[in-house]
Amino acid sequence: MxxxxxxxxxxxxxxxxxxxxxxxxxxxxxxxxxxxxxxxxxxxxxxxxxxxxVRRCERCQNFSDTPVCGICENPKRGNGTICVVESPSDLLAIEQAGDYQGGYFVLMGHLSPIDGIGPADIGIECLMQRINDEDISELILATNPTVEGEATAHYIADRLDGRDVLITRLAHGIPVGGELGYVDGFTLTHAFRGRKPLSD
Amino acid sequence: MxxxxxxxxxxxxxxxxxxxxxxxxxxxxxxxxxxxxxxxxxxxxxxxxxxxxVRRCERCQNFSDTPVCGICENPKRGNGTICVVESPSDLLAIEQAGDYQGGYFVLMGHLSPIDGIGPADIGIECLMQRINDEDISELILATNPTVEGEATAHYIADRLDGRDVLITRLAHGIPVGGELGYVDGFTLTHAFRGRKPLSD
CATH class of the missing domain: 1.10.8.420 (RecR Domain 1)
Structure with a gap:
């Protein structure tokens, strides 16, 4: 050299x-x-x-300087809702949208048996523990709409089967400002199936 | 945030x-x-x-850990030739080609009056001093074929007018492995003007 x-x-x-x-x-x-x-x-x-x-927040697994992160410590953010995301950048995108006011749980990955990533590696037990300990009324599964993301969401939903927790998934549909002509077929199908009365 | x-x-x-x-x-x-x-x-x-x-080499202005860089200190590289380049990455490209065995002078830029970059800023005096002090027989002006690069090359050539130093510029032509159909007109014109007898 x-x-x-x-x-x-x-x-x-x-x-x-x-x-x-x-x-x-x-x-x-x-x-x-x-x-x-x-x-x-x-x-x-x-x-x-x-x-x-930088370490992991003890409650939501997100990056934090302190044992418990700013969002988890904020009393205004504890409205009984947890949004499960795959990564800190997903959390950031939701925070930047500015509408959601509940708590988070960051998996730092998704289930992927082929790579040897099981429930323990993404902290599913932690999440279950938190749902047990806290008064959680809704769990929003905001994992990515990929094969692994969907599998992770289904696994979590299965684990909570029979529990009194509302489990939701983010809506699929046409992006705001998007034109129909440029939207792919899967998204359009989802948008049709998820159509709502105009009065909503 | x-x-x-x-x-x-x-x-x-x-x-x-x-x-x-x-x-x-x-x-x-x-x-x-x-x-x-x-x-x-x-x-x-x-x-x-x-x-x-990391500082600048005292002789060639290239980045170096020591006052004089490895190339300048190598006695095998002092064959009376200096290749003037604009940046360390140009020098690196020439070194990786592996053929050139002379010394270098790195301008760390090019003349650009519009940005207030004059001869002093790119160390032209240093270069002149070196040509005075050392027994330099050839100066290869390997600045880029841009307006500023050409102007810099011409400025250096003008400063050495009347001195007993052979001043050369790198050849323009068709890249090795390139196909004629994809070569631009300027390059083709240069290639025609610089054509050589087959025996060379």
Whole structure:
């Protein structure tokens, strides 16, 4: 290699970022060295503190600096509803929509027997425990509409069979602002089956 | 924001990387927190040492851990030829081709009066000093074939007018393995003008 060991090591370690290959890592390293040393120092520090300080919330499994995260600690968010999502970014999308006011449970994955991921790995027992302990009236299964996401939702629903908890799934349909001509057949079928009287 | 201050700060500081916006930074932060803590620690450390330790080589301006870089210190690379490139990644591309055995001079940019970048900012005086001090027989101007790159090459050539240094520019032509039908007109014109007898 033509470069110094420090630059080589920087390029190599940048490749741990998702979607970053050799060329992109090189471009990032050169950019930081040429024009972004302040940003580089800041990134180093925030990486260090985040890697050391961020843990899982004891109640919802989301990332948190404290044993219990801000949403779980907020008394206004405890209205007896738990929304089950696969990942923190799903939670973030729901929070950014701004409408939902209940609590969350972040699975950090989905059931995937082929990869050896079972109920214990995504904290299903934790969730069951929470439904036992708290006065939960509704469980919204907001896992992704993929094969694994659907399987995970069905598994959770099966586990709660016979319990007095309303289990719901997010509605499928035409995205707001979407045009019918561009919507795929499955979504259209869902939208037809889920149609509502105009007065709603 | 729904997340902890540490995660927010990590997402914000990842945005200093080129081509990384809010969504990509989030994806990177979640990836590191979920699956890549070891990589994250390693990246933090290598960033810290690279930002603090990487300087410019005193002779060629390339990134280096030491006052003079490995290529400049290598006695086999001092054959009286200097190849002038715009950036370390250009140098890397030439090194990876593996054929060139002379020295380098890295401008770290190009002349661009509109951005206020003049000869002093890209170290032209350093280059002139080096041509005075060392026994340089050929200067290869390998700046990019852009308006600024060409202007930079012409400026350097003008400064050396009347001096006993052979000034060359990289050949333009059809890329090896390229098909004529896909080559643009300018490149084809260059290839025609630069044609060579078959015996060469």
């Amino acid at each position: 033509a470069f110094s060991p420090l630059v080589d090591e920087l390029v190599e370690s940048l490749r741990c970022l998702p979607g970053v290959g050799q060329k992109t890592a090189q471009r990032m390293a050169f950019h930081l060295l040429e024009k972004g040393r302040t940003g580089g120092h800041r990134l180093a520090e925030s990486l260090q503190s985040a890697m050391a300080g | 729904a997340f902890s201050p540490l995660v927010d700060e990590l997402v914000e500081s990842l945005r200093c990387l080129p081509g990384v916006g809010q969504k990509t930074a989030q994806r990177m932060a979640f990836h590191l927190l979920e699956k890549g803590r070891t990589g994250g620690h390693r990246l933090a450390e290598s960033l810290q040492s690279a930002m603090a330790g």
